[in-house]
Amino acid sequence: MTKLTKALLLAALLIAAPISMAKADNDVGCGLGTEIWKGNKGLHFKLAASITNSFAMQSISITFGLLNCSNGQGAVTASAKTRHFAATTFDNLARDAALGGGESLDTLATLLEVPAADRRAFAALTQRNFDVLFPSDRANSDEMLSTLASLMQADEQFFVYTQS
């Protein structure tokens, strides 16, 4: 557990060279992150589609289309999963960061391979840096991930996870 996770590295690359994304990350069709709070008006769906109990958030089938962003061979890369998670739960992540902990933030830590023992410190890091991670009410999930990567690199405790 002493190397930068692929997920974090690739996320960091994204902001540095967004145009080269397709090369940096083999993902197809993942989109470019999500804007915070630009939510579907979920409860509204209750009256329409969701009454089916069955509204699919995207057209995903059992096979390849897992996350709708595979590497072309059917596998979903770790980085893609992290980005997809951050995009889907971006508002929950912002809330957890502000609170200094929570299920979504713990899950992000898992995806970033931060061990359980360091979760509290990880949460505290995001709380301390809330303004940096979420600079405006139009923050973007991919940008948040790459900011997080550089914050971890600059942090004494999390520096070790970013070294190969």
Added chain:
Amino acid sequence: MFAIRPNIPGSATIPARRLHRASALFWLALGLLLSATPVAAAPPLVSTPARIDAVAAAPVWRALLHQSRRAIDGPTREALNEARFFFAGDGADNPRAELVATLAAFLNDDPAIAQRARCRFPARLAWLAEQGLVDAPRGRCPELKTWLDQIGTVRPTLIFPEAFLGNPASMFGHTLLRFDPVDQAREGGGPLLGWTLDYTANAEDDVSLIYLFRGLSGAYRGQFSIAPYFEKAKLYGDWQDRDIWEYPLEMEPERVERVLLHIWELSDVRLPYFFFTQNCSEKLLEVLEVAWPGLTRGGGFPPANTPVDTVRAIEARVPGALGDPILRPSPATRLQAALAALPPAAADLVEALAEGAVAPDAASIAELPETLEADVLTLAYDLLRHRFLAGRVSDEESRGRSFALLRARSQIRIETPTPKTPLPFDRVPPNKGHRTAQATLAAGIQDRDPFVEMRILPAFHTNLDAPHGFAEGGSIRALEGALRYYPELDRVRLHDFTLLGVMTASPWRRPFRPIGWHASLGATTRMLDRDRGKGLEARSVFQFQGGPAIAIAPLRRLHVFATAEILVEAGPALEGNARFGTYLRSGFSWSTANGRWTLRGDGLAGGLLGRSSDEWLRAELEQRLSLTDDWSITLGGHFERAYQASHFEGRAGLTRYF
């Protein structure tokens, strides 16, 4: 003919999965998935006609062909054939013919054909190999392997998003399966990273009633899909605001493997979706049958299947498999619980902050004790978010305020995840509720005429039933009917029939003041005084009633509601063949803590308009006492005045829930 899934040559080879079991199935899977070279040595195949008969009749084989619960119906047969799910022309009806055809494909002399068949139906292959009917694996299935690697070693959890009343199609709740990666759990990763198997109809564009109609008529096609649980928790939890129960399932790894392989077999299958029968719950049972053959023993009665039946079936038929559920409360549940635990002044501040009447940096906030300030800011954010999702606050308005609230909260350097407060109201897992079909045999007297009544309610819940495990203030009656026999008149009548009756009246509880509704469509009996003074005559009328509803819960387990409704009645017995009415109705129900005794009452007053106007008055009181989980006795009576005639009725009954 069967579907040919193209094998992609040259797919990356990924290191072998860690395998720590050596069952026959697994040995086979290992070879199937990993061996790059054909394996030559194979045990002798024993396929005598008797052996074929035995295997074709085996529950697992029938489950793999989706024939274990009931004979395949026409539309399903068509859909399965369309998806080339069967090798044999009559595979949908003849498990033996399908077995023979499957074996012929798996053992085809052309290795390419055999391999395609094997990769398309890995669960059949694995099971038939266990039975000694198919030889050792020959080649690899790169797509399947990639897919299985993606999912990893998993443990299943049954997910039950509760009913959301006010939403006709979700009212019975929902079920899906979640597969939790064992590795991630070991590293402390939460359930959000699990994979869910969800069976859904594709009805995104239709509004409720159209959906309901089309759903009943089977116009939709349903499909299994796999998605990460964080998406489903977002959808059913955050967006649809439903409490979600998560039941861990104890299932042997071999069975999990078979389920996964079978899910693969269903990739391209799109089946007709029938709201009551061919629904999520039914399809999930069909998948679980593959793991636990005999789980549901042939469909049962009534043929309709509600999600809670899935939970009950596992509980009853697979001892020890159903673990204690964990509740993932909805945002609304959490808000209600948290606000109830705050001092009233702080709760006021939460609402003021969410509305923007008070700014996060106002003095009234800053002077709060630090932990309270943190909770107030958090809850204000949660409330604002909830209102935004309900469409009650605009995007522009909610954005800036949400951001300011979270920023202010982040300045308070206390790590308090969600304020943890116990729920102020009872939450009982759905499988602990009463059974959802009931029959009542009652005897009573109507004015001076005694009668015997047989009442059937195939689904689902009324406010006389034990409230545990059902949505608070909700009632659903589908296809309820009562036959009455009057011995003195020596005749049998259909006393009433309800096609569908729904009431949703969640109590007002800070910060919510929901407006519910009641609607009921069916036929009932009116007592009419047609021949003045010569006694009342029972006549049937079609009836619709409905209107908005509100409710409060002034005491624990006491539910009080009020509605303002309209009534439309039609029938040849009525003057002018139809009547229109308006009325106000109010009622209550109260249950003991264990749910064994319920008392309910309601009263209404209004007018029936027509050529002449009549008043309509009615008052009813009823009680139910549980003898056992499945048996209750009821006692009730009502007085009614309508169409210028009054009558009284009293009855006592014995109810069986099943």
